Amino acid sequence: MGKPKVDCSLYLVTDSTPAILGDKSLFHVVEESLKGGVTIVQLREKTGDTGHLIDIGKKLFEITRRYNVPLLINDRVDVALAVGCEGVHIGQDDMELSAARKVLGPDAIIGVTVSNVAEALKACEGGADYLGIGTVYATPTKTNTKEIIGAAGVREILQTIADAGHTTQTVCIGGINESNLQRILYQSAARSKSLDGVAVVSALMAAPDPDAASKNLLRLVKCPPPFV
Ligand code: TZP
Numbered sequence: 001m002g003k004p005k006v007d008c009s010l011y012l013v014t015d016s017t018p019a020i021l022g023d024k025s026l027f028h029v030v031e032e033s034l035k036g037g038v039t040i041v042q043l044r045e046k047t048g049d050t051g052h053l054i055d056i057g058k059k060l061f062e063i064t065r066r067y068n069v070p071l072l073i074n075d076r077v078d079v080a081l082a083v084g085c086e087g088v089h090i091g092q093d094d095m096e097l098s099a100a101r102k103v104l105g106p107d108a109i110i111g112v113t114v115s116n117v118a119e120a121l122k123a124c125e126g127g128a129d130y131l132g133i134g135t136v137y138a139t140p141t142k143t144n145t146k147e148i149i150g151a152a153g154v155r156e157i158l159q160t161i162a163d164a165g166h167t168t169q170t171v172c173i174g175g176i177n178e179s180n181l182q183r184i185l186y187q188s189a190a191r192s193k194s195l196d197g198v199a200v201v202s203a204l205m206a207a208p209d210p211d212a213a214s215k216n217l218l219r220l221v222k223c224p225p226p227f228v
């Protein structure tokens with residue numbers, strides 16, 4: 001049997017900065033997005049002290065567990081432990097995957113950000129549960145991104161890990177919205193591996209109706225692209 005695969009179809013990464021969230025409640029937007037069908041949630045807060053982050057994490061976890069959707073914490077293995085949620089998402093400058101796995105155990109969900117084939121192979125070999133591939137398109141949500149890799153960069157990573165025999169789940173992130181979602185899925189698809197889903201911040205956190213927006217995004221993820 002082994003560990004069940006994580007469903008990365010529609011991955012919500014939170015951002016509660018006013019420029020994105022406005023004056024809405026983070027908890028309300030996450031819950032509306034869950035109603036619309038988001039399949040995994042990452043709490044990504046770059047400011048605030050640890051206690052505050054744990055409080056937010058615990059409140060969010062009460063919501064995500066009602067929808068049977070995993071909650072991951074960005075960067076912070078200690079916060080994930082304190083919250084008791086399903087796992088973490090780590091970047092190349094965060095705790096090593098092997099160390100995070102040792103702390104959180106075999107059942108935790110651990111995702112890794114990768115932007116090139118070397119990082120992707122290392123994360124797959126190290127037992128990442130999924131790869132967050134990006135940054136695909138330049139985005140005002142995260143301006144300190146190392147590289148904009150485009151669909152071609154995603155495709156190269158997908159083909160390389162497939163050739164190496166890895167079946168690790170994959171999502172892409174960066175500038176994805178309703179207008180370009182099908183295009184990125186189509187253009188990034190390699191010979192023997194396609195993306196399993198997409199991760200978005202502003203397409204949901206800044207949406208006037210996150211329930212409707214996530215229904216729409218999920219429908220687009222599930223539909224084969226209509227164009228060639
Ligand atoms: N990592 C790479 S791009 C990005 C992160 C967290 C932000 C993506 O935000 P948006 O609003 O979906 O473009």
Ligand code: MG
Nearest residue numbers: 075090091094
């Ligand atoms: Mg990080």
